[in-house]
Amino acid sequence: MNMGRQPFQAIWDGLALAAWLVDAKSLQILQANEAASLLVGRRVADMEGMPILELAATPEDQIFWGQPTTDIAAGIHSHTWVRNMRSQALVPVDRRVLAIHAGANAGAAQCLLLTMQDRSEHEASRLELEALLSELRATLDSAVDGVLTCNLNGQMRAFNHRLVEIWQLPHEMLLQRDDAAIWTHIESLVLDSEVYRAGRAEIVREPMRESHDILLLRNGMTVEQRSVPQLVQGRPAGRVYTFRDITSDIQNQADLRLAARVFESSLDAVFIADRRNAILRINPACERLLRASADGVVGQSVTTLFARGKGRSAFLSEVQQGWLQNGFWEGELHLRQRDGGDCSVHLSWVVLRDAEGGDAQSIGFMRDLTQQHAAKRRIEQLAYRDALTGLPNGLLLSERVTAAIELSRATGDSFAILCLDLDRFKIVNDSLGHPFGDRVLKLVAERLQGCLRQADMLCRLGGDEFVIYLHGADVGIAEGVARRMLDELQRPFMLDGMGFSIQCSIGVSMFPRDGESLDDLIKQADTAMYQVKERGRGNFGFYRPQMNANLLSRMKLEHAMRQALGLGHMAVHYQPQVDMATGRIVGAEALARWTDPEFGVVSPGSFIPLAEESGFIVSLGGWVMEQAIKEAAHWMSCGTPLVVSVNVSALEFRQPGFVERITALLTRYGLPAQQLELELTESVLLHDAQEMEQVLASLTRQGLRLSIDDFGTGYSSLAYLKKLAIHRLKIDRTFICGLPDDEGDSAIVKAVLGMGRALGFSVVAEGVETQEQRLALHTMGCEYYQGFLCAPALSAAEFRSRVLGPSAVEQKHQSKRTPCRSRAAKR
Numbered sequence: 001m002n003m004g005r006q007p008f009q010a011i012w013d014g015l016a017l018a019a020w021l022v023d024a025k026s027l028q029i030l031q032a033n034e035a036a037s038l039l040v041g042r043r044v045a046d047m048e049g050m051p052i053l054e055l056a057a058t059p060e061d062q063i064f065w066g067q068p069t070t071d072i073a074a075g076i077h078s079h080t081w082v083r084n085m086r087s088q089a090l091v092p093v094d095r096r097v098l099a100i101h102a103g104a105n106a107g108a109a110q111c112l113l114l115t116m117q118d119r120s121e122h123e124a125s126r127l128e129l130e131a132l133l134s135e136l137r138a139t140l141d142s143a144v145d146g147v148l149t150c151n152l153n154g155q156m157r158a159f160n161h162r163l164v165e166i167w168q169l170p171h172e173m174l175l176q177r178d179d180a181a182i183w184t185h186i187e188s189l190v191l192d193s194e195v196y197r198a199g200r201a202e203i204v205r206e207p208m209r210e211s212h213d214i215l216l217l218r219n220g221m222t223v224e225q226r227s228v229p230q231l232v233q234g235r236p237a238g239r240v241y242t243f244r245d246i247t248s249d250i251q252n253q254a255d256l257r258l259a260a261r262v263f264e265s266s267l268d269a270v271f272i273a274d275r276r277n278a279i280l281r282i283n284p285a286c287e288r289l290l291r292a293s294a295d296g297v298v299g300q301s302v303t304t305l306f307a308r309g310k311g312r313s314a315f316l317s318e319v320q321q322g323w324l325q326n327g328f329w330e331g332e333l334h335l336r337q338r339d340g341g342d343c344s345v346h347l348s349w350v351v352l353r354d355a356e357g358g359d360a361q362s363i364g365f366m367r368d369l370t371q372q373h374a375a376k377r378r379i380e381q382l383a384y385r386d387a388l389t390g391l392p393n394g395l396l397l398s399e400r401v402t403a404a405i406e407l408s409r410a411t412g413d414s415f416a417i418l419c420l421d422l423d424r425f426k427i428v429n430d431s432l433g434h435p436f437g438d439r440v441l442k443l444v445a446e447r448l449q450g451c452l453r454q455a456d457m458l459c460r461l462g463g464d465e466f467v468i469y470l471h472g473a474d475v476g477i478a479e480g481v482a483r484r485m486l487d488e489l490q491r492p493f494m495l496d497g498m499g500f501s502i503q504c505s506i507g508v509s510m511f512p513r514d515g516e517s518l519d520d521l522i523k524q525a526d527t528a529m530y531q532v533k534e535r536g537r538g539n540f541g542f543y544r545p546q547m548n549a550n551l552l553s554r555m556k557l558e559h560a561m562r563q564a565l566g567l568g569h570m571a572v573h574y575q576p577q578v579d580m581a582t583g584r585i586v587g588a589e590a591l592a593r594w595t596d597p598e599f600g601v602v603s604p605g606s607f608i609p610l611a612e613e614s615g616f617i618v619s620l621g622g623w624v625m626e627q628a629i630k631e632a633a634h635w636m637s638c639g640t641p642l643v644v645s646v647n648v649s650a651l652e653f654r655q656p657g658f659v660e661r662i663t664a665l666l667t668r669y670g671l672p673a674q675q676l677e678l679e680l681t682e683s684v685l686l687h688d689a690q691e692m693e694q695v696l697a698s699l700t701r702q703g704l705r706l707s708i709d710d711f712g713t714g715y716s717s718l719a720y721l722k723k724l725a726i727h728r729l730k731i732d733r734t735f736i737c738g739l740p741d742d743e744g745d746s747a748i749v750k751a752v753l754g755m756g757r758a759l760g761f762s763v764v765a766e767g768v769e770t771q772e773q774r775l776a777l778h779t780m781g782c783e784y785y786q787g788f789l790c791a792p793a794l795s796a797a798e799f800r801s802r803v804l805g806p807s808a809v810e811q812k813h814q815s816k817r818t819p820c821r822s823r824a825a826k827r
Helices: 005-014 034-040 059-065 122-141 161-168 171-176 178-191 193-205 246-267 285-289 313-325 370-384 392-409 425-432 435-450 473-492 516-536 545-568 606-613 617-637 658-669 682-686 687-701 719-723 741-758 773-781 796-804
Strands: 018-023 029-032 078-083 089-099 111-116 146-151 156-161 213-218 222-232 235-245 269-274 278-284 326-335 342-353 359-370 413-421 457-464 465-470 494-497 499-502 504-511 538-544 570-579 585-597 600-603 643-648 675-679 705-710 726-733 762-765
Touching: 034 078, 059 078, 089 122, 089 370, 122 171, 161 178, 171 178, 171 278, 178 193, 193 213, 193 499, 213 585, 222 570, 235 499, 235 773, 246 516, 246 675, 269 285, 278 285, 285 359, 313 326, 313 342, 313 392, 370 392, 392 413, 392 457, 392 465, 413 473, 413 494, 413 516, 435 457, 435 465, 435 473, 435 494, 473 504, 473 538, 504 762, 516 538, 545 585, 545 617, 545 687, 570 617, 570 643, 570 796, 585 606, 585 796, 600 606, 606 617, 617 658, 617 675, 643 705, 658 687, 687 705, 726 741, 741 762, 741 773
Parallel strands: 504 538, 585 643, 643 675, 675 705, 705 726, 726 762
Antiparallel strands: 018 029, 018 111, 078 089, 089 111, 146 156, 146 235, 213 222, 222 235, 269 278, 269 359, 326 342, 342 359, 413 465, 413 504, 457 465, 494 499, 570 585, 585 600
């Protein structure tokens, strides 16, 4: 093929494109240019006559050159690789093959023109671009914010995974890429959808507008949306949206505001210090506690706030150790106040660490312990002191005596324990009220304390019971102290203008003779005190072993007494009450009598006080009341109506429904109310006088008669005589014994009789045993009497016989004087 060799060769070699002429039939290289030589690293001369397949670098090239010539010469561009023989590197190329026709046979290709364009730089640029795009995509997907890019019409071009998470886009919506559906979904999640839709439309209308919105979503999230235009050469080409979940930020801000309010309003004093322990800030409570403003404290070291026995370095070392072990230090310190005072505080000092674990800041919480310490002292006082009198209580006494026992075992010294009880103090409480009684107890405590040495201890156990520890005391010292206390209490007391006296009973036990422990010593002293009360009160006594046997007997007696009613061992006897002028029996006093199979006839002086102390008097008194009403009803049915008198104890009288029970008994047995007389002691009348006045008025309205028993022997306040519906006074037997010779007894009896006449009361004398006593009383104007002169208390049968038989009562008794009985023997 002759194409003008010289010009063609110059053009051929000057081509920048690598080119080969290939025989269409043999596929051998006919000619190659210099660009081809550079591309494949072969000389032009070496390539001429070489099969084109030697340039095939990949299996795809082998297949390509194995096609029919017509397919090879289709002129289609393809990408392939060619190997550079010098560098052995594969070079990416664009390949194109064209058929060249020459001569008359234009239908058949004689040569193939193979051209290859080196794509190394282009491929490198493409790879670099793809890497850049990948990095951008990774950066976009790793962003904290959701990002969305749109064109000017709002059509979405790209968004990241965070946007999918924030807006909870469904998977199928991502596959379809339906922009309208995505926008609809986003709008549906916004709490105020319409406002959001209107705002987005306004952004579309104003391409250059920037916006910042806070969106509240229906799922509780709070999203911050920012929108800015995307500019290309200064002109808007689209829009970039960013979405940030600020729910936790909002909460954190709220928490910070709350923390600030807590800091400012906390009742605890709080300070914040830097890493060098310099105070940065204090709250108002801290200012109040320090009694200083923040300006005068900020910048100072925390250690300057406190007064410590240890030095500053030792204190900080202790704090640092606490921070290392627990993250905090706490303890009690003395806080220095700016006015010169100080107070105890409890400090909790917490360290805050930085990212590297070092001390960043610290926070101290201080609580004022002033009130707590005062309360602690008060608690200790209550634990060891009697609240009413301030005297040591049983706990402090126990500690003192325990120490004394230990000392005595080493030294052989003795000591004494005294149990002291105020006699009949209950009458003071009942008649004058518990507040008055409490004030009396304080006065008593003062007097008793004045009888003791500094080494001794006076203790109040409760009520009117006191225990005294006499340090190093022998029997003589103990007796002397007991006598001083008796004398001191017998001196008159004066309170609220009222004069009165107090009597006490004292029991004494000695260590180690009577016991090896406080409990044993108190028990023995209490036993001795009880024996004193049994012998008449107002004295003292030492413990003797035989006393425990007496106490056991008392317990057996109480048990037998409680069984006596059910077993029929109790009976009611009746002592006649006689008209002084006529000698006629006009009534009777009902009296309880007890005959026990084991104890025999038990004196009322033994079992009546026991019943009152144990509370059994309520049951016993109720039974006596019913028997007396029943018996009086029988007398009336026999045509001899007599008034029956029944003693009522203070405890019975205060029982709920007392009046109703008496009314029910009168109704049951058909006894008129005027045939029943209730005998009351002064202590009953003086307890809550206003309430008693109402109860007594209720009784007298029904017709019952009321008398005052043992008049003149109690804590008398005669004002009640004109207020209460009293019918009769009973002169106690203690004033009758001395008649007619004792001038004092005579004066008292005359005074009572005169008072009775002035107030319109009848008067009964108790314990009349001789004719001389009766005549003296009759001369003084006494109307009625009862006693052994007429008859002792008779059984129901004996009394019936006496009442229904001849009335020659006085002739049946001798005038011989008989011994006076005690008051207790009456019942």
